[in-house]
Amino acid sequence: MRNILILGGTTEASALAAALAERGERALLSYAGRIGRPRAQPVPIRVGGFGGVAGLADFLRQERITHLVDATHPFAVTMSANVVAAAREAGVGHILLTRPAWTPVAGDRWRSVPDIAAAVAALAGPPRRVMLALGRMHVEAFAARPQHHYLLRFVDEPDVPPALPRHSLVIDRGPFSVEGDLRLMREQAIDLLLCKNAGGGGAEAKLIAARRLGLPVLLIDRPSMPAARIVHKVDAVLDWLDHPADLGV
Numbered sequence: 198m199r200n201i202l203i204l205g206g207t208t209e210a211s212a213l214a215a216a217l218a219e220r221g222e223r224a225l226l227s228y229a230g231r232i233g234r235p236r237a238q239p240v241p242i243r244v245g246g247f248g249g250v251a252g253l254a255d256f257l258r259q260e261r262i263t264h265l266v267d268a269t270h271p272f273a274v275t276m277s278a279n280v281v282a283a284a285r286e287a288g289v290g291h292i293l294l295t296r297p298a299w300t301p302v303a304g305d306r307w308r309s310v311p312d313i314a315a316a317v318a319a320l321a322g323p324p325r326r327v328m329l330a331l332g333r334m335h336v337e338a339f340a341a342r343p344q345h346h347y348l349l350r351f352v353d354e355p356d357v358p359p360a361l362p363r364h365s366l367v368i369d370r371g372p373f374s375v376e377g378d379l380r381l382m383r384e385q386a387i388d389l390l391l392c393k394n395a396g397g398g399g400a401e402a403k404l405i406a407a408r409r410l411g412l413p414v415l416l417i418d419r420p421s422m423p424a425a426r427i428v429h430k431v432d433a434v435l436d437w438l439d440h441p442a443d444l445g446v
């Protein structure tokens with residue numbers, strides 16, 4: 198029987214886990230351990246890093262993994278690079294399940310920046326009320342722009358308060374609705390949204406809300422992904438599993 202390892206932490210990984218459980222496949226879902234209470238899943242889970250490429254390759258061999266699906270977030274580039282190298286080392290077929298990037302439509306006022314440093318640089322200027330939709334990561338970088346009020350949204354209550362002199366913190370877990378994000382942006386009088394170009398439906402509500410409110414958006418471009426077989430749909434992963442002849446390593 199094939200034995201599938203899903204690297205998760207995303208809506209897509211959970212959807213794939215559900216589809217595999219439905220088919221009675223043997224699958225294990227791996228989390229990095231960034232959040233306190235992962236969602237209940239219909240397949241077994243494991244939590245924590247593997248210890249780089251060598252650790253992941255060892256894990257693949259020891260657990261006799263036959264198929265590796267990288268369904269991590271599009272900005273989780275270290276893990277995705279490790280997958281390519283470890284899968285090659287262990288001789289395991291792998292595939293990258295990811296979401297297409299968002300593209301602007303009429304009414305969007307987007308400005309793209311290449312990375313966090315460029316986003317911080319773009320925030321020079323008078324005080325604003327910024328929805329900083331980056332999760333817990335990278336928040337400290339914005340301490341360099343203390344004139345703004347930041348709206349933060351985390352999955353878990355942080356152990357240490359965010360080091361931003363002016364902020365409000367909402368503890369909530371996606372997927373979020375357009376109505377909910379509209380309400381939040383209005384209540385908080387947000388005048389700029391800053392987020393990653395993550396893609397996907399679960400995180401899109403804030404962009405639709407910003408469009409409806411006519412707000413500008415600072416969008417951090419995606420990092421480039423390592424060369425891998427890339428698919429955007431759970432069904433495409435199932436097809437790949439069902440066609441072993443296509444199992445490139």
Ligand SMILES: NC(=O)c1ccc[n+]([C@@H]2O[C@H](COP(=O)([O-])OP(=O)(O)OC[C@H]3O[C@@H](n4cnc5c(N)ncnc54)[C@H](OP(=O)(O)O)[C@@H]3O)[C@@H](O)[C@H]2O)c1
Nearest residue numbers: 205206227228229246247248249269270272273274275276
């Ligand atoms: N980056 C984002 O914006 C973002 C947003 C939402 C969710 N996430 C999720 O959060 C997790 C961490 O993201 P990141 O950007 O910190 O990743 P990253 O920088 O690419 O990875 C850093 C290290 O975390 C461990 N790791 C990452 N994903 C893992 C997984 N699914 N299972 C086990 N270990 C994992 C690996 O440790 P070892 O080298 O020790 O194996 C990896 O080298 C990922 O699962 C990702 O899907 C990330």
